[in-house]
Amino acid sequence: MGILDIYLPIAGVSLDVMALLVLGAAVGVLSGVFGVGGGFLLTPLLIFIGVPPAVAVASSANQLVGASVSGAIAHWRRGNIDFLMGALMLVGGFAGSALGVWLFAILRRIGQVELFISLAYALLLTTLGALMLVESTRSLLRRRRAAARRKLHQHTWLHGLPLKLRFRRSKLYTSALLPVILGFLVGILSAVLGVGGGFVMVPAMIYLLRMPTVVVPGTSLFQIIFVTASVTLLQAVENNTVDVVLAMVLLIGGVLGAQIGTRWGAKLRGEELRALLALIVLAVAAKLVFDLTARPDNLFSLGALE
C-alpha cells in the first residue's frame, strides 16, 4: 500500500495513484517511441498489480479511446488519415467488438475469463515478440547492405476480391472487403484483450493492404478511437467492468508519457528500438506463461455471484 492510495470503484480495490500514473506514463513512453498503442502491455501489467482481469481489459479499452484521440489529432493535422479506409475498417470493427464482448460475457459466466485472457496474451505476445525480434535483428544485419528495391505493387489473390473501391488518400484500388474483414478480426481482439490492435493492424495495412506507410499510423489510430469506444460502451453495458477512475488516471500518465516518448523516439535508432520492445514484450509473455504453468500456491479461488 502506498501513501496516495486511490479507491477504484469498479475494480473494488485501492491502488497507489503514483504507481498507476507511472505505469500509464511508462506505457505512454513506449507508445510514443514505438508508435504502438501499448494496450497489449498495459492490460497484463494491470493484472500483475492486482486489477481483476475483466476490469483491466475493459478499462484499458477506455484509456485507449483517449490515447488514440490524442494521437489521431496529430496525424490528422498532417493530413495522414485515409478516412474511407478507416470507415470501412470501422464497419467490421463494430461487428467484431460486439462479438468479442459477447464471447467475453460467456467466458466470465463459465469462470474461464482469467485463463482465456492470460493464455491469449501469452500466445499473442510470444508470437509478436518473436516476430519483432527476428525482424529487427535481420534489419540490423542488413543495414550496411544496400536495400533491394521492392516492386511498387505486388498483387496477390487478396486484390482479386470483389467490391473494388478507389482509395484516393492511399493511392489504392482494392476490394472494400479487405478493410472490413481486417477491422472485424481486430475488433474481436480489442474486445477480449483490451487492446487497440494497432500492432496487428499496422503490419496488416502495410503488407496485406499495401497502403503507403505515411497514412498507416493515422488511419489505424482513427479507427482505434471508434473500436475502443464501442468496446468501452459494450463492456460497460454487458459486463459492468469499465473503471473510469482507473482509465482516467492511466490516461493522464499516458498522454504525458507519450509526449516524452515521441521526442525520444525521434532521436533513437529504429532497429535497436524494435529489438528492445521485442525483449520487453517477450519478458511479459514469459511472466504470463510462468503464472499459467507453475503450480499455484493455492489451488482454490473465489468468485461472487450476485
Add this chain to the structure above:
Amino acid sequence: MMRRLLLALAFVMAALPVRADQPLLADLTGHLIAITTGFTGTSVVLFGATDGPGDIVAIVRGPERDSVVWRKRHLAGMWINGPNVTFANVPSYYAVFSNRKLDDIVPPPAQALSQIGIANLRIDPRDPRTKQDDTTTFRAALIAEQMRAHLFAEYPGSVAFLGDRLFRATLNFPANVPTGNYLVEVLLIRSGKVVSGQTTPLVIAETGVGADVSEFASNNAALYGFAAILGAALLGWLASLPFRNV
C-alpha cells in the same frame, strides 16, 4: 476520538442504575462507515457496560451472498479452473472479537450450538446433491481464502475491560471490506453460557465520488459508457492542444 469515547462511556455508566434489569449495554461510536476514494480500511470502537464480571464476545457479520469456489486442475501443462461448488448465503464478512480465547470463554460444543466462531459458521452448498467430501474441502478452501483476505477473522484479546464492568474494543475493517448492512452482535457470557445479547446495526457504504461512479455504472450502464468515452476523448484532445505546433 478518545474524549468522545469517554463521554459516551460516562453516559452508559449514568444509564446503568436506571436500567438495572439489563445485564448488557453496548454501542458503536459510529453506525456508518463511509468508503471514500481514499479508503484504506477503518475502525469503529465498540463500547459498553455489563452488570458484573463476565466475558464479552462481539460478532460482526457482513451481508450474505452466494459464493463460488473454484479448484484449479492441471490440464495440458496449465492450471485451469475446474470443479466448483457454489455456497449459499455466505457472510461476506465475519469477525469475532473477544476478551480472551474463545475456547476459554465457551466450550467448543457450546460454540457449535450457538454458532460462535468461524469453524461453526453455517455454510452449505446451494445444490443439496453436492458430495459430502466436496462440501468439506471446498468449504475449508472458502474459509481459508476469506481469512487470507481478512474478511473472516477471530481476534481473541481484542476486547479490553476497564474494571470489571466497562469494556471497549476496536473493530478493524480492511480496505477490501464489502459494502452493505452489517450486524454487530454483542454477547455477555458467564461460565460458558450466554447471559445476555444485544444486536446493533452497522452500515458500510460507498460515499463521495466512488459511490456515485459505481452507482452510475450499475444503474445507467449505457450512459456511463458514453460518459467514459467522452471523458477519455476530451482528455486526449486536451493533451494534444499544447503540442499543436509541433
